[in-house]
Amino acid sequence: xxxxxxxxxxxxxxxxxxxxxxxxxxxxxxxxxxxxxxxxxxxxxxxxxxxxxxxxxxxxxxxxxxxxxxxxxxxxxxxxxxxxxxxxxxxxxxxxxxxxxxxxxxxxxxxxxxxxxxxxxxxxxxxxxxxxxxxxxxxxxxxxxxxxxxxxxxxxxxxxxxxxxxxxxxxxxxxxxxxxxxxxxxxxxxxxxxxxxxxxxxxxxxxxxxxxxxxxxxxxxxxxxxxxxxxxxxxxxxxxxxxxxxxxxxxxxxxxxxxxxxxxxxxxxxxxxxxxxxxxxxxxxxxxxxxxxxxxxxxxxxxxxxxxxxxxxxxxxxxxxxxxxxxxx
Ligand SMILES: C[S@@+](CC[C@H](N)C(=O)[O-])C[C@H]1O[C@@H](n2cnc3c(N)ncnc32)[C@H](O)[C@@H]1O
Numbered sequence: 001x002x003x004x005x006x007x008x009x010x011x012x013x014x015x016x017x018x019x020x021x022x023x024x025x026x027x028x029x030x031x032x033x034x035x036x037x038x039x040x041x042x043x044x045x046x047x048x049x050x051x052x053x054x055x056x057x058x059x060x061x062x063x064x065x066x067x068x069x070x071x072x073x074x075x076x077x078x079x080x081x082x083x084x085x086x087x088x089x090x091x092x093x094x095x096x097x098x099x100x101x102x103x104x105x106x107x108x109x110x111x112x113x114x115x116x117x118x119x120x121x122x123x124x125x126x127x128x129x130x131x132x133x134x135x136x137x138x139x140x141x142x143x144x145x146x147x148x149x150x151x152x153x154x155x156x157x158x159x160x161x162x163x164x165x166x167x168x169x170x171x172x173x174x175x176x177x178x179x180x181x182x183x184x185x186x187x188x189x190x191x192x193x194x195x196x197x198x199x200x201x202x203x204x205x206x207x208x209x210x211x212x213x214x215x216x217x218x219x220x221x222x223x224x225x226x227x228x229x230x231x232x233x234x235x236x237x238x239x240x241x242x243x244x245x246x247x248x249x250x251x252x253x254x255x256x257x258x259x260x261x262x263x264x265x266x267x268x269x270x271x272x273x274x275x276x277x278x279x280x281x282x283x284x285x286x287x288x289x290x291x292x293x294x295x296x297x298x299x300x301x302x303x304x305x306x307x308x309x310x311x312x313x314x315x316x317x318x319x320x321x322x323x324x325x326x327x328x329x
Contacts, residue, residue, distance in 0.1 A: 004071045006132050007103030011067060012240055014127040019060050019242050022053070030057035031246045038062075041194055043167040047117050049093065055119040059094045059127070061246045066161050066188075068235035069258035070100035072325060073188050076215045077156075077262045079327070083107035084155035087135075088181055090114055090174065091146065091162030095124035095139065097188075101156065102136035111139035112152060118143050146174050149181070157182030163189055163198045175202050179209060184264045191232030191257030199231075199259040211263035216280045216325070221301030231282065231297070232259045233325035279306065279328035285319070292319040296328045 019027070030053045037048055049055045085107055089097045092113035102108055115121055121141035131137040144150055146166065157178040163171045178185045187202045189195035200223060206213065213220055216231065225231055234255040244250070279296035282303065286293040291309040298304070306328060308319040318329035 002075070002104065003106065003132065004075070004100070004103035007099055007136075008064075008067065008071070008237075010130070010132050011099050011127065012064065012238075014130065015059055015063065016240060016242060018123065018126055019056065022056050024245075026053050027057050027060065028246055030054045031061050034058060034062070035247075038164075038190075041164055041192075043170070044165040048165065049117045049120050052119045055094065055117065055123050057246070058120070059123055060242055063094050063096045064237055064240070064243060065235075065254065065256035066096040067099050068237040069188055069256045069260075070097045070158065070160055070186075071103055072233065072235045073186060073215075073258070073260045073262065074100050074104040076325070076327075077184070077186060078104050080214045082156070082184060082214070082264075084184065086110045086112075086154040086156070088112050088114070088152055088154035088157045090149060090157060090159050090178055091116075091165075092141075092158070092160070093117065093120045093124070095127060095141065097158040097160040097186075098124075098128070098136060098139055099131070101158065102131065102133045105156075106133075108133070108135040110154075111135050112154070113139060113141045114144040114149055115141075116143065116145050146170055147177075149177055151181075153181050155182070156184045156186065159185070159187045161188060161190065163187070163202075164195065168201075171198065171201070172205065175205050179206070179211070179265065182265070183268045184214070184262065185211075186260065186262040188258050188260040191230075191234070191259050193230045196230035196232060196259040199261050203261045203263075206261065206263040210266050212266070212268075214262040214264055216260060216297070218277060218279050218297060218299040218327075219301045224297065224301055224303040225282075230259065232257050234258075281322060281324055281326050281328055284324045285322060287320060292316070292322070294319075294322070294328060298328075 124141045279298045283295040294306045296306045
């Protein structure tokens with residue numbers, strides 16, 4: 001059973017506790033500055049999380065969303081039968097991916113988060129202090145810089161929402177550094193056309209090195225999406241009152257859009273379970289009376305419309321429950 005809801009709730013309370021001492025006006029101004037900076041998508045010449053208040057703002061308004069996205073991604077990776085014992089999170093900031101991994105993988109015994117910003121790591125340590133899983137509560141947060149990561153190895157390496165802050169050369173180095181250290185690598189980016197473009201480059205590098213894709217693609221051919229389209233998914237998350245106030249938002253939830261790719265190194269056998277060869281649902285399914293219509297990426301390397309009607313029996317029942325981002329029943 002997924003421990004993600006328990007971890008999401010614990011993260012929300014830890015964030016509420018740490019935000020309660022902060023100056024509300026300062027936090028709101030820092031949030032505005034971060035929103036504007038992340039919109040610009042240019043490599044950062046200096047750390048974006050440049051002060052403690054910016055780190056606090058990031059944790060309050062972005063971390064729940066990156067956590068929700070990574071939980072969806074890692075759920076899909078877990079469905080391939082992986083049970084990592086160690087996690088290395090590169091550019092892990094306040095630890096969103098570590099929280100997601102701890103929620104998804106009960107197998108985790110050790111977690112290391114590396115980042116250039118000491119204030120982010122310090123907040124990460126405070127947040128995990130009462131975390132529901134021992135591996136997360138005992139996580140190591142350590143200062144390190146892209147291009148000079150310590151020589152650590154892990155079953156799973158995550159690179160979550162980091163590439164957009166780097167130029168292409170640094171992105172390529174980060175991906176090969178992740179591949180050198182991990183038996184499985186997961187990269188997630190914002191679900192925008194440029195985030196997808198970065199993910200496609202990572203996918204090409206993983207395939208060129210002979211790695212096995214774990215998702216989201218059900219094939220290793222070129223991406224079949226038409227020009228102008230981009231492969232992305234969404235994770236719904238509840239917004240806390242603090243989150244709503246910081247963003248000046250009224251809705252009690254938001255949909256975090258993300259693009260991702262995950263792959264296993266040649267030595268790691270990707271278990272061929274159900275899901276490994278099924279299509280991937282690329283949009284919200286249209287659930288009509290007697291049939292469900294999907295846009296899906298298919299194992300034969302094509303993408304398009306799939307209809308599952310009532311006549312399909314059990315498959316139709318599973319289609320009624322299927323969501324955007326799931327494997328096609
Ligand atoms: C948008 S945040 C993402 C944080 C976290 N991975 C998440 O998903 O919430 C990008 C992170 O990458 C880190 N980062 C960017 N460039 C870096 C570099 N050159 N070396 C180490 N960390 C870097 C930043 O400090 C920041 O914590």
